[in-house]
Amino acid sequence: MNTAPFTSLADLARKAPESGIVEVMNRGRARGGVLGLWAGEGDLPTPRFIIDAATRSMAAGETFYTWQRGIPELRQALADWHAGLYGTAPDMERFTVTGSGMQAIQIAVEAVSDPGGRILVPTPAWPNLAAAAGLRGAVVEAVPMRFAASGWMLDREALADAAARPGTAAIFVNSPSNPTGWVATREDQEFLLDLARRTGAWIIADEVYGLFVYDEAPSVPSPKGRRRAPSFHDIAEPDDRILFVNTFSKNWAMTGWRIGWIEAPAALGQTMENLVQYSTSGVAVFMQRAAIAALESGEGFLDHQIERTTRARGIIADALEKTGRVRGASPHGGFYAFFALEGEKDSRATALRLIDEAAIGLAPGLAFGAGGEAFLRLCFARDPAQISDAAERLTHWISASL
Numbered sequence: 001m002n003t004a005p006f007t008s009l010a011d012l013a014r015k016a017p018e019s020g021i022v023e024v025m026n027r028g029r030a031r032g033g034v035l036g037l038w039a040g041e042g043d044l045p046t047p048r049f050i051i052d053a054a055t056r057s058m059a060a061g062e063t064f065y066t067w068q069r070g071i072p073e074l075r076q077a078l079a080d081w082h083a084g085l086y087g088t089a090p091d092m093e094r095f096t097v098t099g100s101g102m103q104a105i106q107i108a109v110e111a112v113s114d115p116g117g118r119i120l121v122p123t124p125a126w127p128n129l130a131a132a133a134g135l136r137g138a139v140v141e142a143v144p145m146r147f148a149a150s151g152w153m154l155d156r157e158a159l160a161d162a163a164a165r166p167g168t169a170a171i172f173v174n175s176p177s178n179p180t181g182w183v184a185t186r187e188d189q190e191f192l193l194d195l196a197r198r199t200g201a202w203i204i205a206d207e208v209y210g211l212f213v214y215d216e217a218p219s220v221p222s223p224k225g226r227r228r229a230p231s232f233h234d235i236a237e238p239d240d241r242i243l244f245v246n247t248f249s250k251n252w253a254m255t256g257w258r259i260g261w262i263e264a265p266a267a268l269g270q271t272m273e274n275l276v277q278y279s280t281s282g283v284a285v286f287m288q289r290a291a292i293a294a295l296e297s298g299e300g301f302l303d304h305q306i307e308r309t310t311r312a313r314g315i316i317a318d319a320l321e322k323t324g325r326v327r328g329a330s331p332h333g334g335f336y337a338f339f340a341l342e343g344e345k346d347s348r349a350t351a352l353r354l355i356d357e358a359a360i361g362l363a364p365g366l367a368f369g370a371g372g373e374a375f376l377r378l379c380f381a382r383d384p385a386q387i388s389d390a391a392e393r394l395t396h397w398i399s400a401s402l
Contacts (some may be wrong), residue, residue, distance in 0.1 A: 012135055014282045015230040018129065020367030024351045028361040035390055036361040038351075040126075040178060040336070041255040042309075042381035046290075047301050050252060053293035056119045057286035066285045068273045070097025070261070074288045077295045078261055086233040087223045092237075093266040096273070097288060099280045101247030101260035102210055106132045107241040108262060109170075112202040115140040118163050119170030120201075122154055124365060125373030126178045126336070129206075138169065141218055145182065151329035152182040156191055163199045171196060174206040176213065178231050179368050179377040181331020183217045186230045193235060193242075202241040205232050207252055207333040210301065212309060217332035226299075229333055239265050250381075251302055252294040252333075259287050305381075309335050312380040312387040319391035323398050328375070336383040338365065340374040342402055347376055358397035 014380060021038055028034035069075065077093040083089045098104040105128065107184075111121060114136030123142040130140040143159050147153045164169065173192060175184035184192075198201050210229045213219045219227050220234060232242050247260035264272055276282060316337050317330040326337030344350045347364035354360050354376075365375030380387050 012137060016135060017127070017131055019126075020348060021363045022360060023348075024233060024355065024364060025066070027352060028355045031255050031355055031359075034355055034359050034361045035182025035386070035393065036376075036383070037390055038361045038363045040247070040379055042253055042305065042335075042379075042382075043383060043386065044253045044305065046257070047298070049297055050254065050293045054290040062285040064285070065101040065394040066288075068276045068280055068282045069269065070283065071285060072291050074277050077310075078263075079291045080265075080335075081295045082233070084224050085222045085228060086231060088233065090132065090238075091189065091387055094263050095268050096262050096264070097283050097351065098260045098262055098276065098278060099283050100258040101206075101245055102128060102132070102278065103258075103318070104245035104247070104260045104262040105129055105204070105206070106136075106203075107272065108132050108204045108245055109136050109138060110275055111264070111268070111271060112204070112241075113169035114184050116120060116167065118162075118165070118167045119169055119204075120131045120157070120159065120171045121369070122173070123370045124180055124368035125172070125174060126206075127175075127367050129172050130369065131202075136325070139167075145180065147329075148372065149329065151332060152177070154184075154188055154191075155364040159192075160195060163195050168199055168201045170202040170204050172204045173232075174204065174208075176209040176210065176217075176331075178334055179336045179363070179372065179375075181221075181329070181334050181336060181338060183213060183219045183229050183333040185233065189230060189232055189235055189360045193232065193240065193272040196241055200241075202243060203232065203237045205242055205244045206246075207231055207244060208247055211251060212306060214310060214313060214331070214332045216330070217396065226302075231335070239267075241265075246289050248294055251305070253292070253301075253305070254294065254296050255350065256292065257287055259291055261282055283395045309381050309385060311384045312382055313337070315387045316378060316380050316382055317390050319395050323341055323395050325398055325402050330362070335379060337378040338372075338375050339378075340365070341376070341398060344402070345374045347372070347374055351376060353392075353401075355400065356396065360397075 257401035325342040363377040365372035
């Protein structure tokens with residue numbers, strides 16, 4: 001859209017990038033009949049027990065302003081859930097409820113970076129972080145990961161060189177990764193934490209997909225026996241410069257609810273409260289009651305989600321491998337297949353062709369930054385039968401078109 005006539009519009013607002021994913025989604029929606037696997041969400045609706053908790057809250061009249069950082073019951077539930085997952089008992093004062101994981105990221109960026117501060121991002125990476133940092137006036141520096149047949153890996157030397165330069169405010173670490181499926185090992189995290197301690201940089205740790213890990217992935221058993229990805233919680237001290245950002249969206253099928261949280265050193269509680277106050281002034285109480293229900297009663301639903309996602313992963317990974325024309329590693333974590341097709345270097349053009357010629361919608365890797373230009377992202381957090389349909393459409397198109 002041409003904003004030229006509106007010369008008084010703020011420069012940072014005018015330069016906010018369009019989403020390369022949304023462009024493909026809009027094309028597919030306009031065409032109709034497209035199997036859309038472009039967005040990062042599953043096909044299961046929010047479970048009834050979560051909805052019922054919100055309904056009871058609204059019926060009880062909990063529709064007023066509330067605690068800026070979240071109601072104490074939810075913040076304690078978050079502390080208890082973390083204790084069951086990581087084996088430690090964090091203070092509830094470490095937690096602030098946010099209006100989505102996206103807002104948690106925005107608050108994290110606002111908290112650690114002044115305009116002009118440098119934020120290092122191993123790429124390919126979810127593009128919203130870079131956009132949020134840009135709106136803050138921060139400078140995002142992509143540090144491309146290395147890709148091999150076994151999967152993606154950090155370029156530690158490049159990260160260390162970048163972090164050593166003046167003005168480094170933070171390192172953004174998303175593990176398991178959207179879109180690559182990379183899972184940081186404990187050694188990766190020890191390297192990153194040591195780097196942050198030496199340079200004074202913060203770590204913004206996005207561990208949203210931490211429970212979606214597969215056979216090949218490095219993993220850690222929780223005290224309750226649930227398998228999870230390695231976490232900075234395993235190695236960090238309470239006062240380390242780490243901001244954890246997370247969301248209820250993925251684990252409990254609550255993408256449309258827009259509720260998440262940020263975990264920070266307890267001493268930053270007032271800062272977190274201020275940043276919430278001057279953005280949304282808090283999250284609706286009835287949504288927070290729903291979040292408590294998810295934490296306290298959602299283990300069975302989580303098991304179901306992970307089981308069907310694991311089956312769907314196997315279906316799409318096997319289908320792509322059998323074509324012999326795909327470059328990419330089966331994801332170790334998360335719920336995305338990230339792959340490149342033989343001879344196809346422009347992922348935007350390929351994604352648009354797939355809509356028109358195969359009626360399947362994938363996200364172009366170009367949207368995920370340096371290193372992703374030739375890749376496509378497919379979300380397999382769906383009914384395995386639907387992923388079988390997607391695999392058939394995709395492999396038929398590959399054999400006919402490449």
